[in-house]
Amino acid sequence: MAAYLSRLHHISLHVSNAEKIANALVRKFKFKLFATRVTDGSNQLAFRKGAAVFVVNEKPNQCSVRLDEEHHDITGKCFSDLYSGNGGKYNQYNSANFLYDVSPHHSVDTVSNVCFEVEDVERSSRALRHQGCTFLVPPTTVQDENGLVTYSVVKSIVGNVCHTLIDRSKYEGIFLPGFDVTEKDCSLPEEDMSCPITHFDHITYACPRKTTHQVMGWYEKLFGFQRFFIDSNEDVEEGLVIDQEGIGLRLTAMEYWKCSKAGIVLPSVEKKEPDCKFVIAESLPEQGRNQVDTFLAQHRAPGIQHIGLYTKNIVSTAHVLAEAGVQFFSPPPTYYTEVGKQQEIEEAGHSPQMLAQHGILLDADLHQDPLSQTASSENKRYLLQVFTKPIFAEDTFFLELIERRGATGFGEGNIRALWRSVQAYMENERGGSQEEGSPKTVKTAQC
Numbered sequence: 001m002a003a004y005l006s007r008l009h010h011i012s013l014h015v016s017n018a019e020k021i022a023n024a025l026v027r028k029f030k031f032k033l034f035a036t037r038v039t040d041g042s043n044q045l046a047f048r049k050g051a052a053v054f055v056v057n058e059k060p061n062q063c064s065v066r067l068d069e070e071h072h073d074i075t076g077k078c079f080s081d082l083y084s085g086n087g088g089k090y091n092q093y094n095s096a097n098f099l100y101d102v103s104p105h106h107s108v109d110t111v112s113n114v115c116f117e118v119e120d121v122e123r124s125s126r127a128l129r130h131q132g133c134t135f136l137v138p139p140t141t142v143q144d145e146n147g148l149v150t151y152s153v154v155k156s157i158v159g160n161v162c163h164t165l166i167d168r169s170k171y172e173g174i175f176l177p178g179f180d181v182t183e184k185d186c187s188l189p190e191e192d193m194s195c196p197i198t199h200f201d202h203i204t205y206a207c208p209r210k211t212t213h214q215v216m217g218w219y220e221k222l223f224g225f226q227r228f229f230i231d232s233n234e235d236v237e238e239g240l241v242i243d244q245e246g247i248g249l250r251l252t253a254m255e256y257w258k259c260s261k262a263g264i265v266l267p268s269v270e271k272k273e274p275d276c277k278f279v280i281a282e283s284l285p286e287q288g289r290n291q292v293d294t295f296l297a298q299h300r301a302p303g304i305q306h307i308g309l310y311t312k313n314i315v316s317t318a319h320v321l322a323e324a325g326v327q328f329f330s331p332p333p334t335y336y337t338e339v340g341k342q343q344e345i346e347e348a349g350h351s352p353q354m355l356a357q358h359g360i361l362l363d364a365d366l367h368q369d370p371l372s373q374t375a376s377s378e379n380k381r382y383l384l385q386v387f388t389k390p391i392f393a394e395d396t397f398f399l400e401l402i403e404r405r406g407a408t409g410f411g412e413g414n415i416r417a418l419w420r421s422v423q424a425y426m427e428n429e430r431g432g433s434q435e436e437g438s439p440k441t442v443k444t445a446q447c
């Protein structure tokens with residue numbers, strides 16, 4: 001049985017300099033720091049914008065406990081011992097480790113934990129363990145004066161990505177026990193009209209070649225995810241293959257539905273609101289090096305390549321963020337003057353000049369979803385996207401703004417335009433393509 005997910009709770013980053021990322025999230029991306037957990041050995045900062053919550057974990061120094069492949073143990077005992085560092089007794093406020101997460105000891109900054117709310121952590125963890133999942137933290141309860149929270153941490157099939165499963169139904173505090181809430185009035189999504197980012201739209205994984213089916217199968221079997229089609233050019237078996245112009249990408253997408261009764265709701269019967277989507281990107285052989293290859297080389301493992309932040313108004317959001325110093329990829333200026341694109345933009349009620357200002361891409365060429373019955377409103381669907389330059393020192397993780405106007409998938413045209421922008425950036429700003437896994441030499445445009 002799958003462990004059905006109630007909703008995405010937060011996404012966590014592991015970085016060597018939390019202050020730097022905190023500054024970027026607050027000053028540039030307009031997130032608010034609202035909860036902190038600072039101990040001798042760890043620094044955890046929680047930021048939110050609407051329902052999107054990031055937890056930034058500052059990587060501990062060398063002397064901390066090492067949790068890596070050879071220490072993994074599905075019984076959990078070994079992890080309790082390792083995790084507490086105090087004679088095997090699990091300590092919920094252990095100063096040497098991250099609460100609600102593990103210390104991944106990844107060599108570069110990384111986004112490595114997607115935390116989901118579930119209704120019953122014990123039962124979900126049992127079900128997953130029966131299916132062979134590796135638990136990095138067994139079900140554990142943490143409490144404070146506002147109630148209690150139970151969580152576990154399961155290793156995913158994708159590189160260093162793991163999932164914290166959390167039940168906070170018996171907790172009335174603003175965030176999680178163990179964190180000090182610094183900003184009490186952001187429990188409700190704030191209405192920020194100029195920068196209306198409301199939630200995480202999707203998470204894109206960069207995966208090695210020929211692993212898409214395995215990854216999809218894992219999420220389908222264990223969490224009840226379902227495949228959905230990115231667009232009608234997509235082959236059921238092959239996914240969306242973009243192999244012209246040396247792009248060489250295979251994309252496949254899946255989603256799950258927010259459910260209130262974890263483990264009981266049958267997604268096929270009770271299709272409610274879809275939550276955050278997941279995109280799996282792998283590069284195709286015999287094409288030039290693309291963003292996925294660069295990610296795998298510089299991140300040194302498969303993992304989270306980018307996250308799409310949903311905004312109700314991408315033009316205004318991109319403007320506010322750019323003013324604050326966020327750098328976006330821009331397609332060549334001709335993108336906005338090509339007859340077809342210009343017309344598409346105008347028909348969607350936008351101004352090519354306004355979109356060009358921050359590199360916003362529009363894809364109205366979204367075909368009918370083969371499973372969808374709503375052909376009549378098809379021509380009104382479109383999608384606006386803009387991609388930031390890398391967030392960390394390496395060319396790995398980046399953010400995206402996305403505004404959906406009826407479109408539920410992703411725009412092939414936008415992916416092509418993004419590819420051209422990245423190529424130009426690699427050639428001009430990064431000083432040509434990099435050697436596999438080599439540290440970057442030019443750091444001109446980190447976001």
Ligand SMILES: O=C(O)C(=O)Cc1ccc(O)cc1
Nearest residue numbers: 204279281291292410411415
């Ligand atoms: O279009 C999107 O937002 C996607 O998430 C698809 C995607 C995946 C990988 C890339 O390197 C670029 C685009």
Ligand SMILES: [Fe+2]
Nearest residue numbers: 204306308400
């Ligand atoms: Fe994306």
